[in-house]
Amino acid sequence: MRQDARERFGLRRAQWWKVLLAVAELAFCAGLAAPAAAGTIWDRVSETVLPNGLKVLLVEEPKAPVVTVQIWYKAGARNEPLGKGGLAHMMEHMMFKGTPKTGPKQFSVIVQRNGGQDNAHTARDAAAYYEDFAADRVNLGLELEADRMVNVLFEEKEFLPERDVVYEERRLRIEDQPSVTLGEVMRATAFMAHPYGRPTIGWPSEIKGWTLQDAMWFYKTYYAPNTATLIVAGDIKKDEVLKKITELFGPIPRGPAPPPLVIPEEPPQIGERRIFVRKEAELPIFFAVHHAPNLTHPDSAPLNVLAYVLGGGESARLHKKVVYELQLASYAGADYNPVYMDPYLFGLSAGPLPGKTAEEVERAMVAEVERVQTEPITDRELQKAKNQIEAEFVFAQDSVHMLANLLGAYECAASWKLLTTYVDGIRKVTAADVQRVARQYIVPDNRTVAILIPTKPGGGAPPTK
C-alpha cells in the first residue's frame, strides 16, 4: 500500500490506510488524484502500440540506477460475472504460480534472485503487476511478463490453497478491521446498480465458490496484448528497450476482443441513505460518500480542490474545525479520487474522540461543508489547495515506480495523456467553481452515511440516539 502522499497530512499511518481502504477501497496508490505541474515529464513519455494491440509507454529517467517494469491489464473487478466477485484478484494471485518455462512457484524466486522486488494489486478497473530492479535487469522483467501473459500454469493443487490464502486475506484486511468493514457496507449501499458497489476481494460465499475453470476462463478472456499497457520507466535507453519488447511481446497473438460488458449506469441518487454497522470496536466512526464524476469530467478539477480545502491537512477546514476547535474527533478529512473508468465517490471521514458520538461529529462535518456552499473560500485557501496538488505531483516523480503507477492508473481509467493537461485544469479552478461543485455534489440527497456502532464483547451495544 502506498500512502506516502496522504501521510504527510499528519494522520497516523495506521489510521490512514484503514480510512483510505474504507472510504475509497483503493487497492493501492491513493495519491493518484494529483497530477500536475512543470509541464515536462509527460513530454518525455513515448507511446508505441504494437500490431497485436499492446500499448507500450517508456520513460527515460536516469536519476537513480533502477528501473520499474509494470504491466496493467484492463481486467479488474468490473470485469467479473455476477456471483464471481473477487475473481480478478484471485487471478492476480495465480499469476505468481509460474509457467512451464519458469517452473512452478518460481516467479518471485527468480525476481528476488536477481535483486528485484515484485508485487501486484487488483482494483476496480484493472490489475497491475510490477518488478523493480537495478537497471541492468530490465530485460528479465520483460521476459517474465511476456511469459506469464500467456503461459500461466493452472493446477488444482495450487489453486485450492491459494483460494484459502485469499480468504485469509479477506479476514485480515476486511472482516477483522471495523473501519474497513464499514466502508464495504457503505459502498454496497451507495452503488445499487454499478459493480463498484461490490468488494474487489469478493463476498465470502463468492470466494468459496471459485473454481480453477473460473480462473482459467478469466485469464483466457482478459489477459492478452490488446488488453494491456506495458510501462517501463527508469535508467533505460528507450530504443533498446522497445526493441526487446517487440522481440518478446510481438509474437504473442492479439486476443479475441473481450465480450461486451453490460455495466449498468448508476441511477441518480434521490435521497440520503444511511447504514449502521455494529461490530466489536472501541470507538465509533463516521463516513459519508457522495457520487462524483471521474477525471474525464470538467468538474473533476474543482472537486479535487474542494477535497484539499476540506481535508488537505491540519490547516484544512475539517481538521481545523472538528478536531482542533471543537475537539470532537481525533481525525477528520475528505477524500476524492477521480482515477476511475466510471464516476466514483467523494468521501468524508472522521473518528470521534472518546465520549463523542458519530452524530455530533456528523453535524459538525456537514456544517463545514455547508459553509463552503454558502460563502466562497478565500484566495489563500484556493492557492494553498492548488499548491498542495501540484507539490504532491512533484513529490511523486521522485520515484520511477510512482511515476509508472500514475501512467498506468490514468491509462486504465481513461488515458495517460490526461496527465499532461490535468494541472492546467487545477490552475484554472476558481473559488466560484469550488462553491458550485460543493453545492451540486456534496448534498444530502447524494449522500450515503455510514456509522460504526462499537459493541463490546458479547455483542451488547449501547442504544443509538
Place this chain on the structure above:
Amino acid sequence: MRQTWNRLGTWARPTVRSIGLLVGAILLMGALTAEVKAAALAQREVLPSGMVLLVAERPAVPIVAATLTLQAGAVFDPPGKPGVANLTAIMLSQGTTTRTAPQISEAIEFVGGSLSVESGTDTARLSFSMLSKDLDLALDLMADLLTNPTFPPAELAKKIPEVLASLKRNQEDPGTVSYEAFMTLVYGSHPYGKPTEGTETSVPTITRDDIVAFYQAYYRPNRAVLAVVGDVTMADLKQRLAARLGGWAPGGPPLAKPAPPAPLTKSVTKTIQREVTQAAINFGHLGITRDNPDYYAVYVMNYLLGGGMNSRLPQKIREEKGWAYDVGSAFAPGKYAGDFSVSMQTKNEVAQDAIDAALAEIRRIRDQPVSDQELADAKAYLTGSFPLRLDTSAKVVGMLAAIEQNNLGLDYVERYPTLINAVTAADVQRVAQKYLNPDTYALAVVADLTKAKFKP
C-alpha cells in the same frame, strides 16, 4: 494485493516500534552498482554545537527531504510515565514564541510541503519534505520548533485526548493488540515492553512540566543528527543553519543505558478473547542488539526462515497449507535490546497447527544446514536489491540517519555486499542454534478462543 509488507529483519508495524528500527531495515539489504559507488553517499560534518550534519546532493530532483534524529525516544521516558517522549514530540509543533499551532501547519501546507515530529522507541524525529524553493521556510520552522517551543497548556489539553483515542483505536487491530502483548511478555519492565504512546493510565498523568523537563534534557544538538538530501550543498546548508540554530545549546545528561531485559526461563502464553475471524499470533523471545557481531549472519538466517515471500515460513504455512495470507519472522535489533518474533494471522481453527508448523521450521533451520542454492539465492536478493533502497530522496535520508545511528560509517554501502557474502551455511546454522529457541518462548494470541483450541 499479493502481500502487504516485507519483514526484512525488522517490524513494519508503525504504531508499535520505533521508526528508527524501520529505517534500520533499509540497511539490511543491498549491493552496489557502479553508479552508486562512484559518488560518495554524503558529506558529513560535526558542527560546533555537537550536531552531526549529513548532506547528500541530489540536484536532479527539485525537492529537499530531511530528517533530524534525536536521542529522545521512549526509552528515556521518566519512570512510571510512559508516553512523555511521544507527547513531547507531538507538542513540539503546537506553538512557539512567535507562531501558534495553526500558523505552523498553515505555513507548511500553503507551499505543499510537509513537516512532522514523531517519537519512536530509541529516537524522536523531525522530518520535512519540501520543494527546493521553499527550503528556507522549512529551516525557519525546524529551527523555531527546536529552539522556541512553548508547549501551550491549551494545546496539551487537546493532544492528550487525541493520544488516548489513538490508544483505543490501536486496540481495534488484532495484530497490534497481539504484538503489544507479546512485547510485554518478552521485555517485562524494560522500556521496549511498553507502547511508545504510553498507556491509558499513564497518559492522563503527564503534565506540561514533564514535557518541558524532557525537552530540556533531550532536545539538544549534541544528541541530534540532521540528514538532508536534495538540491543543496554542504557549504550552503551550513551557512543557512548557522543563522538559525546558533543559539541552540548543547547539554543534557549522558546517554543512560537501560538495564538489559531478563531472558525467559520458561514459556509464557497470553490469550486475549475477541470476536474476530482470525487468530493474530506473535511468538518469540529476546534477540540481538544492532551492534552484535553476529548481526549479518542473523539477518541472512532470518531472511531464509521468514524474512521474505520466498522464505520457509510463508512457503510452508501460506503456499503449501493456505493457512495464512501474512506470515513471517523478524529480528528487531534495537540500540539497547532486541527481540525475535514470528507473526501470522490465520483462521481461528488452525491456529495451533500453524504455530506447530512454524516451530518445526525453526527446529529445521537449527538442526540442518541450509542448502547452497537457498543461501546463494538469499544473498543474491539481499545484495542485488540495494539500488532500490536508495532510489528516492526520502530513502537516502533514511539510510543516512540509520548509518549515523548505528555508527556504520559512510562507506557502509560499499562494505555491505562483503558483509552479507561472508555468511556461510555453517554461520546460519550456528546463529540459528544460538538465537532461536523453539522450546522457551512467549506467545501472544488474539482470537475467538471458543473456536481456536490451544494446547496448554
